[in-house]
Amino acid sequence: MPLLDLQDVSFVNDGKTILRNVSFVVEAGDFISIVGPSGSGKSTLLKLCSHLISPTAGNIFYKGINMTEHISTELRKNIAYCSQSPCLFGNNVKENLDFPFSVRNMHFNEGRVKELFSLFNISLTFRNADVQNLSGGEKQRISLVRALLFLPEVLLLDEVTSALDVENTRMVEDAISSLNRGGITVLWITHDPEQSQKYANKIITLEAGEIRSLEALK
Numbered sequence: 001m002p003l004l005d006l007q008d009v010s011f012v013n014d015g016k017t018i019l020r021n022v023s024f025v026v027e028a029g030d031f032i033s034i035v036g037p038s039g040s041g042k043s044t045l046l047k048l049c050s051h052l053i054s055p056t057a058g059n060i061f062y063k064g065i066n067m068t069e070h071i072s073t074e075l076r077k078n079i080a081y082c083s084q085s086p087c088l089f090g091n092n093v094k095e096n097l098d099f100p101f102s103v104r105n106m107h108f109n110e111g112r113v114k115e116l117f118s119l120f121n122i123s124l125t126f127r128n129a130d131v132q133n134l135s136g137g138e139k140q141r142i143s144l145v146r147a148l149l150f151l152p153e154v155l156l157l158d159e160v161t162s163a164l165d166v167e168n169t170r171m172v173e174d175a176i177s178s179l180n181r182g183g184i185t186v187l188w189i190t191h192d193p194e195q196s197q198k199y200a201n202k203i204i205t206l207e208a209g210e211i212r213s214l215e216a217l218k
Contacts, residue, residue: 009058036206086143136163
């Protein structure tokens with residue numbers, strides 16, 4: 001049984017068709033790169049896969065059950081989404097780190113935070129930083145930490161290295177690749193042709209809201 005199964009999925013917004021009859025399956029352990037020109041529907045596709053929005057037509061199944069039948073809060077504990085423009089809430093970083101523990105009614109795990117801060121090369125002093133004072137790259141890495149405090153089954157990444165320098169991009173790539181080798185299924189959007197093929201076992205190319213190709217690499 002596929003982990004995710006999209007069947008003839010379409011999405012229309014304000015009369016404009018963003019995605020049209022998109023069908024593909026995601027198997028456990030996949031690392032799928034999603035590529036295509038701006039405006040082709042890539043970000044919308046990830047939002048649908050995380051159930052942040054619902055299809056206008058068609059169905060998406062998670063572990064054989066239609067997403068509409070899953071409890072959204074439980075679903076998002078298993079499917080983590082990081083957007084290209086990360087949204088950090090509250091006043092400081094600590095509030096964002098607290099959130100994944102509070103929704104699970106669990107005590108804050110200082111050791112796990114330190115582990116992830118080290119993985120993504122973030123100083124522990126950032127725990128008390130004002131979110132408004134962080135750079136785009138810093139916000140992106142904090143967003144990744146927040147998503148990974150509890151490991152999801154599926155990790156959806158929308159150009160998460162676009163605001164990072166070369167060194168931090170390589171660090172994030174290595175971390176995501178390691179998570180995938182450990183069993184986490186990854187779908188990520190990238191505009192970098194080299195990056196799209198470096199780790200993926202499949203590449204989906206979207207154009208004008210439709211799948212133009214689905215290529216198996218490994």
